[in-house]
Amino acid sequence: MPVPSDLHFYVDPARCIGCNACVQACSECDSHKGQSMIQLDFIDTLRSPQTVPVVCMHCDSPTCAEVCPADAIKRTEDGVVLSARKPRCIACNNCVLACPFGVPKMNTEMGLMMKCDMCYDRTSVGKKPMCASVCPSQALFYGTREEIERLRPASQAVQTFQFGRQTITTRVRMMVPRDAPGQVSVTDGFSDPGIGHEVSDDVYANVSIGSHS
Amino acid sequence: MPLPEPENLSLLATFGPHRAYERDRAQEPGADEHLVKTHCCFCGQQCGIQLKVRGDAVVGFEPWYDFPFNKGKLCPKGIKRYLQNHHPDRLVRAYTKDASAPEGFRALPYAQAIGRVAGEIERIQSTFGKDAFAVLSGASLTTEKTYLMGKFAHMALRTANIDYNGRLCMVSAGAGNKKAFGVDRGANPWDDILGAEVIFIAGANIAECAPITTDYVWQARERGAKVIMVDPRLTPLARTCDLYLPVKPGRDVALFNGIVHLMIANDWIDRAFIDQHTVGFDALAAHVAEWTPARTAEVTGIAEPLIRRAAELWGRAKTSFLMHARGIEHHSHGVQNVLGAINMVLASGRIGREFCGYATITGQANGQGGREHGQKCDQLPGGRDLANPEHRAYIAGVWGITPDELPQPGVDAYEIFRKVDSGEIRGLLSICFNPLVSLPDNNFIRKMLEKLEFFVAIDFFMSETARYADIVLPGSLHEEDEGTVTQVEGRVIKINKAVPCPGEARQDWVIIQDIARALGRERGLTFTSPAAIFDELRVASRGGICDYSAITYDKIDAHYGVFWPCPDTGPDGQPTPDHPGTKRLFEPGSWNPIARGAGPFYFPDGKARFNVSLYSPPREDVDTDFPIILTTGRVVSQFLSGNQTRRIGPLVDHYPEPRVEIHPRLAEHLGVVDGDWVRVSSRRGECTVQASIVRTIRPDTVFIPYHWSGRKSVNQLTIAAQDPISKIPEYKVCAVKLEKSTAPAYQADLEPQQ
Numbered sequence: 017m018p019v020p021s022d023l024h025f026y027v028d029p030a031r032c033i034g035c036n037a038c039v040q041a042c043s044e045c046d047s048h049k050g051q052s053m054i055q056l057d058f059i060d061t062l063r064s065p066q067t068v069p070v071v072c073m074h075c076d077s078p079t080c081a082e083v084c085p086a087d088a089i090k091r092t093e094d095g096v097v098l099s100a101r102k103p104r105c106i107a108c109n110n111c112v113l114a115c116p117f118g119v120p121k122m123n124t125e126m127g128l129m130m131k132c133d134m135c136y137d138r139t140s141v142g143k144k145p146m147c148a149s150v151c152p153s154q155a156l157f158y159g160t161r162e163e164i165e166r167l168r169p170a171s172q173a174v175q176t177f178q179f180g181r182q183t184i185t186t187r188v189r190m191m192v193p194r195d196a197p198g199q200v201s202v203t204d205g206f207s208d209p210g211i212g213h214e215v216s217d218d219v220y221a222n223v224s225i226g227s228h229s
Numbered sequence: 230m231p232l233p234e235p236e237n238l239s240l241l242a243t244f245g246p247h248r249a250y251e252r253d254r255a256q257e258p259g260a261d262e263h264l265v266k267t268h269c270c271f272c273g274q275q276c277g278i279q280l281k282v283r284g285d286a287v288v289g290f291e292p293w294y295d296f297p298f299n300k301g302k303l304c305p306k307g308i309k310r311y312l313q314n315h316h317p318d319r320l321v322r323a324y325t326k327d328a329s330a331p332e333g334f335r336a337l338p339y340a341q342a343i344g345r346v347a348g349e350i351e352r353i354q355s356t357f358g359k360d361a362f363a364v365l366s367g368a369s370l371t372t373e374k375t376y377l378m379g380k381f382a383h384m385a386l387r388t389a390n391i392d393y394n395g396r397l398c399m400v401s402a403g404a405g406n407k408k409a410f411g412v413d414r415g416a417n418p419w420d421d422i423l424g425a426e427v428i429f430i431a432g433a434n435i436a437e438c439a440p441i442t443t444d445y446v447w448q449a450r451e452r453g454a455k456v457i458m459v460d461p462r463l464t465p466l467a468r469t470c471d472l473y474l475p476v477k478p479g480r481d482v483a484l485f486n487g488i489v490h491l492m493i494a495n496d497w498i499d500r501a502f503i504d505q506h507t508v509g510f511d512a513l514a515a516h517v518a519e520w521t522p523a524r525t526a527e528v529t530g531i532a533e534p535l536i537r538r539a540a541e542l543w544g545r546a547k548t549s550f551l552m553h554a555r556g557i558e559h560h561s562h563g564v565q566n567v568l569g570a571i572n573m574v575l576a577s578g579r580i581g582r583e584f585c586g587y588a589t590i591t592g593q594a595n596g597q598g599g600r601e602h603g604q605k606c607d608q609l610p611g612g613r614d615l616a617n618p619e620h621r622a623y624i625a626g627v628w629g630i631t632p633d634e635l636p637q638p639g640v641d642a643y644e645i646f647r648k649v650d651s652g653e654i655r656g657l658l659s660i661c662f663n664p665l666v667s668l669p670d671n672n673f674i675r676k677m678l679e680k681l682e683f684f685v686a687i688d689f690f691m692s693e694t695a696r697y698a699d700i701v702l703p704g705s706l707h708e709e710d711e712g713t714v715t716q717v718e719g720r721v722i723k724i725n726k727a728v729p730c731p732g733e734a735r736q737d738w739v740i741i742q743d744i745a746r747a748l749g750r751e752r753g754l755t756f757t758s759p760a761a762i763f764d765e766l767r768v769a770s771r772g773g774i775c776d777y778s779a780i781t782y783d784k785i786d787a788h789y790g791v792f793w794p795c796p797d798t799g800p801d802g803q804p805t806p807d808h809p810g811t812k813r814l815f816e817p818g819s820w821n822p823i824a825r826g827a828g829p830f831y832f833p834d835g836k837a838r839f840n841v842s843l844y845s846p847p848r849e850d851v852d853t854d855f856p857i858i859l860t861t862g863r864v865v866s867q868f869l870s871g872n873q874t875r876r877i878g879p880l881v882d883h884y885p886e887p888r889v890e891i892h893p894r895l896a897e898h899l900g901v902v903d904g905d906w907v908r909v910s911s912r913r914g915e916c917t918v919q920a921s922i923v924r925t926i927r928p929d930t931v932f933i934p935y936h937w938s939g940r941k942s943v944n945q946l947t948i949a950a951q952d953p954i955s956k957i958p959e960y961k962v963c964a965v966k967l968e969k970s971t972a973p974a975y976q977a978d979l980e981p982q983q
């Protein structure tokens with residue numbers, strides 16, 4: 017059974033609370049062999065508790081597969097990009113270096129690239145992926161477009177990403193503010209100082225370090 | 230006596246804590262693999278979860294999407310809790326202290342251990358009086374067990390001295406709720422958060438301590454809610470809240486009084502509600518007159534414009550939800566803080582209606598149910614009072630004794646240890662409680678554990694406290710027994726048994742009854758199942774404030790839980806066996822056994838009480854010797870004293886050891902950079918931990934989480950100051966100094982979780 021075409025994976029980084037539930041749950045997916053294939057990125061722990069969960073975006077034309085010299089990375093008919101196939105993977109790291117989202121990781125012990133497969137053993141039988149099932153803040157959400165539109169009226173789902181001259185469309189969608197452009201220009205973001213830094217810089221401005229010190 | 234250096238490594242090698250990791254996954258799912266619907270064993274949210282069971286082992290989990298509170302969501306602790314099952318540290322034998330064994334203990338047959346316990350209880354009570362033997366219980370036990378513990382202490386042991394570890398957790402909220410509302414339960418179902426215009430969160434690190442509530446708050450924001458957070462730390466939820474109030478630790482009630490002052494000044498109050506449904510407003514108004522914005526700002530350390538903005542957002546809202554947790558409750562004036570928060574709610578008139586809510590966020594698994602049915606030092610089942618003659622008579626009738634046989638109220642958990650110090654208490658039984666890690670100033674606690682003539686601990690792992698026991702009895706894990714708990718919303722839910730107890734381990738209620746039988750005091754303690762205990766509990770709660778009389782296991786199963794009160798008798802005396810429970814308290818026209826129709830609140834006149842909420846500074850303020858405020862709390866990957874979570878490898882790896890959070894300005898002053906070892910000391914003790922330099926904490930305050938033991942325990946430093954009403958300890962403020970240090974010597978011998 018293919019992954020139902022009306023069910024989509026949405027990432028809403030603004031909701032992430034860094035609790036690690038996605039990471040812990042990923043390793044419990046029966047086909048993941050105890051490995052977690054989701055990353056939780058800490059943006060700048062000095063300044064902010066902001067964290068971002070990084071799942072595979074499941075690109076329509078996956079760069080990881082395109083650069084693989086062994087043809088080890090397969091995209092299923094229903095649009096899920098799988099971990100490298102063990103008999104073919106030569107652990108060359110091309111995919112790790114080439115993925116614009118930084119998703120594939122080399123499992124050096126196994127000599128195998130492993131990455132988020134959207135819990136294909138679950139989603140292909142109609143179940144939700146582990147991470148989106150457990151996510152306490154629902155920064156990771158799995159459901160229909162109608163559901164997400166009803167639940168997140170202030171946001172829109174984006175699935176086109178611009179990396180310099182490379183345009184990537186993905187199966188996984190990113191939630192951005194409703195009035196934002198319909199595609200995310202990643203390289204433009206490099207010069208953006210980020211939201212929230214000023215907040216934590218200023219919030220205790222009037223507090224001295226101790227009335228007696 | 231100082232801790233030995235290093236600690237007993239043989240004991241650690243035998244009993245742990247060791248870290249368990251993933252189960253062997255080579256094994257394909259067998260035909261016998263099945264799922265058991267139950268709930269998480271950790272916090273008061275009590276998320277629904279399905280345990281994956283193979284043979285007699287819990288080997289994993291599967292989300293339980295249908296359970297309405299969490300709909301499959303889980304935090305990392307719930308996801309990995311299955312690793313506590315079949316753990317190498319699991320106690321499967323009884324043990325007795327044995328100084329000749331390198332690990333300090335030797336196993337003995339269960340029956341022999343029970344005999345020894347009964348003999349020592351008999352000896353101590355016959356020599357020094359009934360009250361010389363004390364009982365410490367816990368709020369992570371099922372409600373059936375907490376009922377049994379109260380009955381065991383009050384009826385079999387006839388000791389006044391039983392108390393529980395909710396004393397560290399829920400009692401300030403409980404006392405405040407009883408003073409203001411006459412009843413102690415979160416007032417609303419969590420769905421009422423979803424439609425609130427303003428959500429006011431005080432002293433609650435929801436993202437890390439009650440993670441599942443996060444989605445409720447975020448979902449309310451999607452509908453336009455404004456979120457106000459009061460906290461000395463910019464917690465993950467505070468990062469994107471609409472208004473963050475960086476309160477100086479210990480000053481919460483000043484803020485609440487200041488907000489009520491502005492509500493009155495701007496007429497942002499509900500006069501009709503106040504007139505019709507409350508008493509005491511004039512006295513409160515007179516009191517808060519002095520809490521001008523300028524004075525509030527000066528005391529709380531919050532800039533005046535932020536206070537004005539908070540008052541306006543709160544004051545003008547049509548609907549709202551106020552939540553608080555230990556951040557305002559763990560103080561020597563914790564009850565005053567709670568009353569101040571409730572005054573904001575009552576002045577707004579926004580309670581007892583859809584999307585108008587108030588709740589304290591419970592900490593322990595059964596933080597609600599565990600405080601209702603008679604294991605508190607002054608309590609009898611059904612939320613009844615041990616000092617009330619009518620209540621004594623009712624419960625004595627249920628138990629088949631005379632009221633005179635019941636002891637008078639005893640003392641709180643900390644005072645029990647002070648009575649060990651004074652020699653009044655000579656023996657102790659503890660279950661589900663690890664006071665050596667969790668009580669403040671715990672070097673005192675260790676001395677008292679050493680001083681006890683006889684100490685028996687019931688536990689599933691050798692907790693740090695159990696290491697001081699004369700006898701350790703192997704109790705049951707959460708998944709090895711059934712029973713009910715009551716979660717944060719007041720919803721009574723069912724814990725289901727997944728696997729049997731291993732070895733000579735027994736279900737806790739069996740152990741307690743075995744002790745009673747060995748004492749020859751088994752009358753009333755011959756239950757054959759948790760269901761039988763629950764049936765008696767229903768009768769004992771009938772007519773009380775916490776009325777469970779029409780709740781049954783079947784009704785819980787059919788409706789995903791039942792909210793109390795759920796009486797089996799109506800106001801007119803007619804039977805109401807199909808009572809659906811009470812989701813929302815204080816609805817207009819609602820009936821309760823105190824007001825009997827006079828009004829929705831649990832006082833004879835049916836009206837809520839404004840209480841003058843008095844500000845006083847923390848017991849120990851900073852000075853030149855100890856110039857920094859220390860505050861303590863949790864991290865998301867650990868739970869309470871860590872007896873379970875420090876044995877679960879992936880959780881330990883997430884946050885291996887305590888660190889001290891320091892603002893960069895303070896760090897610069899101290900000459901400390903991220904990762905440096907820092908000695909943090911108070912007048913009571915010290916610990917040396919690594920620094921995390923973060924801009925997300927007040928520069929006059931440092932934070933250390935409390936889940937670790939021995940020299941890593943921040944509770945060596947905390948103060949045993951207690952609220953005069955609730956007796957909760959002041960974990961959230963004491964005075965410390967910080968000095969750059971080097972890695973402690975024990976670092977080489979101990980694993981992070983040890």
